[in-house]
Structures are given as structure tokens and as C-alpha cells.
Amino acid sequence: EDQVTQSPEALRLQEGESSSLNCSYTVSGLRGLFWYRQDPGKGPEFLFTLYSAGEEKEKERLKATLTKKESFLHITAPKPEDSATYLCAVHPNTGGFKTIFGAGTRLFVKA
């Protein structure tokens, strides 16, 4: 069964304390892996797409990486405004229209 697991469920950081969020996936072939940011009471906002192992994408303090079994979202020197829930989603090779979402990691950055 296709599955996406994110860890940790919640992460509390001090401002400037770098860390990483993990997204591990079990799918029969990967067509694409997506990272989204979701603020409370809002819809998810697209951050990155990764398609193949070894690929990396960067945006401001965020960097996403991909291996054959997992993806990491690295946050460098976070600020309080980076506090949000980060969602990982996978589009498997089994085709069709389904994208499988993880439950997310809630990030809290304290000033």
C-alpha cells in the first residue's frame, strides 16, 4: 500500500536553530514529491516539486532534498514567521489522479 509518513509530528525550535523535517514514502514508483506550507485556517501553499533521487531545490531558508525512500526539508536559521505546518505529498507511478499526503509536521519557531 502506498504510504507517506512525516516526522516529527511537531518540532519546536529557537530562532536561528537549524533543523530538518523528514518525509518517508513507500510507493511503487515515484512520479513526483511535493512540499507545501500550511498556515492555520488556510489552504496549503506550494513550495517545491522533486522528481528524482539526488535532486535539490532551495527557496530562502528552505532546502528540499530527495532520496529513493525519503525527502528532507532543511530549515536554515529559521525565523518565527517560518512557523507553520509543512506537508509532504507523493504522486505514485501507479498512475491515476491520486496524490498521497502525509499528516504534516507542525513547526514552531520561538523568538
Next chain:
Amino acid sequence: DGGITQSPKYLFRKEGQNVTLSCEQNLNHDAMYWYRQDPGQGLRLIYYSQIVNDFQKGDIAEGYSVSREKKESFPLTVTSAQKNPTAFYLCASSQGVEQPQHFGDGTRLSIL
């Protein structure tokens, strides 16, 4: 600016009542989706539509119905058959199934 508009932001349903959630997009996307989000769970797909007048059930379609009469619009009806409708509902669209999805800001549905 292009985007997805969901309304209302909050909705209350009485016992035995059907309610309809609106979703409109001006991104010219063919694909549209409805998801349900519950605390501690990933987004779960309710319905998907790739083109006008065509839609397919997702993983949790029971108790829900949709229509796609216009490219821009994809309303979701939560019927009285859905016994646990309290959730945050998200509408999304994309250029294609392998492309990232753009989301609206959701409708929170509660039971009176």
C-alpha cells in the same frame, strides 16, 4: 490575481440537511479536487475532476456529491448520508495530475 476561491469560510449543518460548498478557480486549470482534512491526518481525496462533465470518486466519496458544469466551478455537496461531516474542506486545482496543486483557503463545516 489568479487563484481559487472557496465559500463560505464557515458553514453549519443541521441534522438531515444537505449543504453545498463552493469552489471557483480562474487559473484555467482542467483538473480540480476536493479534499477533507481532519486533525492528525493527511488530506484525503473526496472527488476529482479532469474535465467538464466528468468526475471520479476518491477514497472517501460516500455521503458526498459533486458537479462540474463549468471549467471554473466544482461545487461539493455534503449530503445527510455523511454521518461525520465535521472537518476542514479544501478545494484544489492543477494543470495536470503530475503538477503541483493550488489550494483555496478552505471551508470549515460544523454540525449544529
